[in-house]
Amino acid sequence: MYDSVSALRARQLVASEPRRRGCGIVTPTCSIPPGCEAAAARRSSAQSCSTSSRHGGESGQGKLKRQPHEGSRQEVRQEAGLWLSRRHFLQTAAAAAAGLIAFTQTAKASKLPPALDRAWEAVGGGPSDLYFPEEFLGIWSVESTLASVQLPLGPDFVPDPKVVERARTEDLNRQVRYNVAFVRNREGKVITDRRFNTLSLLDYYLGPGKLIAQDIAWNPNDPNVLNMALPGGVDVTTRVTRRSETTTPPDRLDTSEYFQQIYASPGRREPKVKASQCFTKYKWRDSAAAQRESGPQIVATQVVSDYLTPYDGEMLMMRAKNSPVVVYTYKMRFWREANNNAVAA
Numbered sequence: 001m002y003d004s005v006s007a008l009r010a011r012q013l014v015a016s017e018p019r020r021r022g023c024g025i026v027t028p029t030c031s032i033p034p035g036c037e038a039a040a041a042r043r044s045s046a047q048s049c050s051t052s053s054r055h056g057g058e059s060g061q062g063k064l065k066r067q068p069h070e071g072s073r074q075e076v077r078q079e080a081g082l083w084l085s086r087r088h089f090l091q092t093a094a095a096a097a098a099g100l101i102a103f104t105q106t107a108k109a110s111k112l113p114p115a116l117d118r119a120w121e122a123v124g125g126g127p128s129d130l131y132f133p134e135e136f137l138g139i140w141s142v143e144s145t146l147a148s149v150q151l152p153l154g155p156d157f158v159p160d161p162k163v164v165e166r167a168r169t170e171d172l173n174r175q176v177r178y179n180v181a182f183v184r185n186r187e188g189k190v191i192t193d194r195r196f197n198t199l200s201l202l203d204y205y206l207g208p209g210k211l212i213a214q215d216i217a218w219n220p221n222d223p224n225v226l227n228m229a230l231p232g233g234v235d236v237t238t239r240v241t242r243r244s245e246t247t248t249p250p251d252r253l254d255t256s257e258y259f260q261q262i263y264a265s266p267g268r269r270e271p272k273v274k275a276s277q278c279f280t281k282y283k284w285r286d287s288a289a290a291q292r293e294s295g296p297q298i299v300a301t302q303v304v305s306d307y308l309t310p311y312d313g314e315m316l317m318m319r320a321k322n323s324p325v326v327v328y329t330y331k332m333r334f335w336r337e338a339n340n341n342a343v344a345a
Contacts, residue, residue: 079271280300300334
């Protein structure tokens, strides 16, 4: 999912930007991006305040700073001098990356009547969103650990080597914690609240009350586009271009999303485009079993693969032959959040 993940999502840092820049979502529920875990952990320790405690925590003390998406646009603040992390770019896949995305139009099935929605799926666009079991509904505390960073084609194909080095030296095997939410759409299906999850991750990166996006717009009934307007006229658009999911009863789900993210700012002649895939394998059990063993109710392995786009150089992109150039693997564990209030989107 592009929020993390939103979003996960996103997961790399723009090498030219300041160190503490905070995906998609934006990821979701894409995990904490490389380059962010260590700084966030140090900040959390200094404040004696974890992400879960800021949002209510497992102890049930306090309240969530925000409820899941309620259909309105929310303004949030940016810490002076900080820009969004390239994790947000990891929540998208470039339509310009020839051959990487077979479907260059946005996944628009969710706007269509049911019959056309099914027809759109039949021609290969995939489902109009990722749908989850009823057990996922509500707010969760997530522990995420970056387990590996791989360069399948070697370092010469990596567009941002500083990001990879930072991930390996500072973030590898570090555990971070944040909140994610699953809500219902208008059809009553359980989906990820990409806007809530994105804001949750940004809150974690910069500390409580220091969110960095001025405006985040997302519609749960048209979930394939998430827009962010940042200070200084910077605009980030995350767009899902292709997705799929496979359910293996009774307790397994595999999801995949390709996405593109377009980063436009004053003074930049052409928008910056990043391309990625977020593949996640979920396994879950009932709450009674989790409580008996004092363990997580949901576990997941998430793989985020970065691809080259023409922005990274057309010759280099062609040499890569649509293969990923950086692959991040995360291990995730979900606990039911205390004071869990599921809000329909």
